[in-house]
Amino acid sequence: MRKIGLIGSTGSIGTQTLEVVRAQRENLQVSSLAAGRNVDLLLAQIREFKPEVVAVAEAKDAEWLAQQLRVESWVPEIYWGTEGLLKAATEAEIDLLVTAITGARGLLPTIAAIKQGIDIALANKETLVAAGELVMALAEKHGVKIIPVDSEHSAIFQCIQGSKKNEVSKLILTASGGAFREWDIQRLQEATVRDALAHPNWSMGAKITIDSATMINKGLEVIEAHWLFGIPYEQIQVLLHPQSIIHSLVEFCDGSQLAQLGLPDMRLPIQYALSWPQRWSGAWPRLDLASIGSLTFSLPDYAKYPGLKLAYLAGQAGGLAPTIFNAANEVAVTAFLNEEIKFVEIVDVIAATLDQFSPQKAEDLEVVLHIDQQARYKAAELIKKGR
Numbered sequence: 001m002r003k004i005g006l007i008g009s010t011g012s013i014g015t016q017t018l019e020v021v022r023a024q025r026e027n028l029q030v031s032s033l034a035a036g037r038n039v040d041l042l043l044a045q046i047r048e049f050k051p052e053v054v055a056v057a058e059a060k061d062a063e064w065l066a067q068q069l070r071v072e073s074w075v076p077e078i079y080w081g082t083e084g085l086l087k088a089a090t091e092a093e094i095d096l097l098v099t100a101i102t103g104a105r106g107l108l109p110t111i112a113a114i115k116q117g118i119d120i121a122l123a124n125k126e127t128l129v130a131a132g133e134l135v136m137a138l139a140e141k142h143g144v145k146i147i148p149v150d151s152e153h154s155a156i157f158q159c160i161q162g163s164k165k166n167e168v169s170k171l172i173l174t175a176s177g178g179a180f181r182e183w184d185i186q187r188l189q190e191a192t193v194r195d196a197l198a199h200p201n202w203s204m205g206a207k208i209t210i211d212s213a214t215m216i217n218k219g220l221e222v223i224e225a226h227w228l229f230g231i232p233y234e235q236i237q238v239l240l241h242p243q244s245i246i247h248s249l250v251e252f253c254d255g256s257q258l259a260q261l262g263l264p265d266m267r268l269p270i271q272y273a274l275s276w277p278q279r280w281s282g283a284w285p286r287l288d289l290a291s292i293g294s295l296t297f298s299l300p301d302y303a304k305y306p307g308l309k310l311a312y313l314a315g316q317a318g319g320l321a322p323t324i325f326n327a328a329n330e331v332a333v334t335a336f337l338n339e340e341i342k343f344v345e346i347v348d349v350i351a352a353t354l355d356q357f358s359p360q361k362a363e364d365l366e367v368v369l370h371i372d373q374q375a376r377y378k379a380a381e382l383i384k385k386g387r
């Protein structure tokens with residue numbers, strides 16, 4: 001029986017992780033759950049999965065949960081805030097922590113779990129963008145495995161099983177092209193929040209859906225792949241593939257390429273991360289290539305997707321550039337969702353924020369957290385000035 005902690009249990013990845021648990025009751029048990037503000041759903045999850053530890057964002061919600069659960073036979077420890085997240089990541093009996101929370105707020109609980117020797121099923125790509133070098137070094141020090149959940153990285157991880165790192169010559173990350181793949185550049189000036197949230201293939205949380213529309217999601221994934229697999233940026237390519245059936249490919253030193261295919265359904269990569277190094281059977285809908293008909297590919301246009309190019313540049317610059325890139329993107333996406341800036345201004349905010357910092361090494365966690373906060377402050381200031 002594998003005991004999992006799940007931070008971000010009420011979101012897209014969180015609820016799909018619990019679907020996998022329901023289908024794999026003989027293999028999986030939930031030890032902790034953490035969510036933000038959706039306490040009604042969290043309450044239902046607590047009643048169904050009976051975790052030892054629970055956390056929410058705010059104290060009033062923790063009190064409300066305790067009140068609702070006071071007469072029940074199963075009452076977990078209930079915590080709140082950043083401290084609560086850390087407890088949900090470490091205080092229960094956990095073999096594997098699923099990081100299904102959004103944004104760099106996933107960093108501290110992930111680090112806390114690693115320090116306790118808990119393996120990580122990583123959906124929260126922002127953790128590796130903000131602090132990839134530190135997190136991977138810490139995981140190595142504590143003998144912890146970071147198992148990818150992100151569909152592209154799961155595909156690569158599946159393709160490289162049984163091969164040596166020096167046999168890999170290229171990683172090819174596929175990308176849907178997001179909500180605006182059929183739009184021309186001029187029309188992007190008028191893109192609304194509603195337009196940007198209409199992802200063609202995947203149903204996901206709002207933040208990652210906007211990241212897909214800018215293709216900054218793919219930029220974050222390039223940086224995530226660099227740290228997860230230790231491959232130089234020059235050997236990581238992005239390929240537009242509108243059908244999202246091939247989830248990524250690996251080219252090996254002999255020129256051979258392996259790909260992983262499946263329907264666009266996150267339950268598959270989630271289950272693989274929870275079962276690895278085994279592969280469990282699953283009753284999820286299966287891919288039928290004859291009904292798909294054709295798979296198509298092309299290269300992304302950096303003029304249309306400048307955020308993707310900027311992510312490569314931030315990754316290659318190294319040090320704290322990806323930390324700043326990620327923080328500014330989080331602030332800009334929130335501002336766009338609140339209709340404070342235009343869609344095309346997201347990348348302008350990131351570029352202008354990066355310009356405010358001189359190159360610096362990501363020496364330790366304190367420096368990363370400090371620069372993350374500084375970048376958020378600068379990005380918010382730029383947005384305010386621009387209005």
Ligand SMILES: NC(=O)C1=CN([C@@H]2O[C@H](COP(=O)(O)OP(=O)(O)OC[C@H]3O[C@@H](n4cnc5c(N)ncnc54)[C@H](OP(=O)(O)O)[C@@H]3O)[C@@H](O)[C@H]2O)C=CC1
Nearest residue numbers: 008009010011012013035036037038100101123124204205
């Ligand atoms: N969705 C997908 O298919 C994929 C997602 N990912 C990555 O997975 C992560 C999660 O994405 P997704 O599931 O789409 O996001 P969602 O927005 O759907 O879910 C986010 C989760 O985080 C919780 N949360 C937010 N703030 C806090 C907080 N302060 N304390 C505790 N919990 C909090 C939310 O709680 P609440 O709703 O209760 O406020 C919710 O449970 C992201 O990093 C994303 O990039 C990667 C690949 C695919």
Ligand SMILES: CC(=O)[C@@H](O)[C@H](O)COP(=O)(O)O
Nearest residue numbers: 150151175176177178212217
């Ligand atoms: C499901 C998943 O892994 C997402 O990260 C997905 O890849 C988003 O689609 P894009 O290819 O549009 O970024």
Ligand SMILES: [Mn+2]
Nearest residue numbers: 150151152221
């Ligand atoms: Mn992905």
